[in-house]
Amino acid sequence: MIHAVPAAHRIAEEAFAREFPQATVWNVLDDRLLEDARHAGGLTGPLRRRMLRLIGHVMDGGAQALLLTCSSYGEVVDTARTLWKVPALKSDEAMFKAALAGPYLRIAVVASTPPAVPAAVAQLEALIPALRPDRPLDLVTALSEEAAAADDPESVARHLADALYAAGGTDADAVLLAQYSLTPARDALADLVGVPVLDGAGAAARELRGLLSPGEQPVAPAATVAS
Template sequence: MSGHRAGGPPTVAVINATSASVEPARIALAAGYPEASVWSLLDDRLISDAEASGGLTPALSDRMLSLIAYAVHGGADAVLLSCSMYGPVLEQARREHRLPMLSSDEALFAEVARRRFGSVLLLGHLTPAVQDSVNRLTRMLSAADSGERTTVIGRTASGAAEAAALDDIDALEESLAAAATPYLDDVDAVILGMFSLSPARTGVEKALGLPVLSAPLPAARALRERVARGPGTGLPNPNQPLGRLHEGP
């Protein structure tokens, strides 16, 4: 079932695991996929339940698969997950539904691989999510076959989750900048791996003097291209940039 009618806008269902990611996703889609109609779905216990369980469990994976199925049967033309921790669920979801789907950081990671940084610092506000993101980014970089090895460092920013939940951008910028400052001489770029951190990107980049990349806008642009190509398309190729994904200079 498809929500797209002839002459009508494509419907993008964004599945959120925290209310703090809803607005960043909307803003990014408005900029990177302006013709889309955004349908926001929220289960605000997906993160807390994963944290309490020590990470992604089979039961939580099934819960996300149910949300994806709900979006598909409700008429979505594409699905975007805004929570990085649940990205692995898409492997099964893509087998079940021939619909363009994207995890929160696939396009971001492809951009990191394309730019071939020597080392990057990945920041997040939940330790299990940060470790998962580091592992997945490392695997993607290894598979990119660029001939250059990128070192990935992951750190949890203390206080970032609370600041994001309160929409306190100043506190969020301070938290992320403080977490990154000890690594300024060791990394070439900073990666904000969660949608809820993206509102602080510009401020953190200014404070650090390093390129800072965040996930929502690359995801919006990549999803737009994937929908244009049709269902069943593959993952982003890190050696073939999906448009101009990067947000910083």
């Protein structure tokens, strides 16, 4: 797993311990990736190459799967899939697949950092033609930078709920968390908005468990890259 923020490391570890305990998890952290992308106004060529070097590092180390936990760098996974023939997941890809397969007609995507919003929407919209071509989907986004500064899950949930109200997302059928760091607020946010709230870490762990078929053979490290 490759991470860009330390909080994603802990959250992903907890999800794998719960959903895929057979996996040996290898965490790689570059805690400047997200801040440098903010300062650059988005992903630049040097930042993409930096992430690819991290991915190459874990692949050279024998990783049998990759999870990139930072949604802002998700597009780099598309390049990685052409270079390495192992399962490679974007942070929220499994969550988006689950949401599109569900009965939801109006989905809200919430985030606490600006780069996460367009990155999440781009991933979700890219999956729609293949997974949901004939069913309508209304998408609303909400950003609360106050949530990033909150120091407990209940406060984070309140800020996210306020952002949803301001964005007109209160009638959504489901809410998707665009960042792993928001996962601790999932249950409190669900209580506030009264609809299912989906998180990416657990969905990713379940998908990789299925892809690696741990019941048939021992599982080598699954690399998580956090951002």
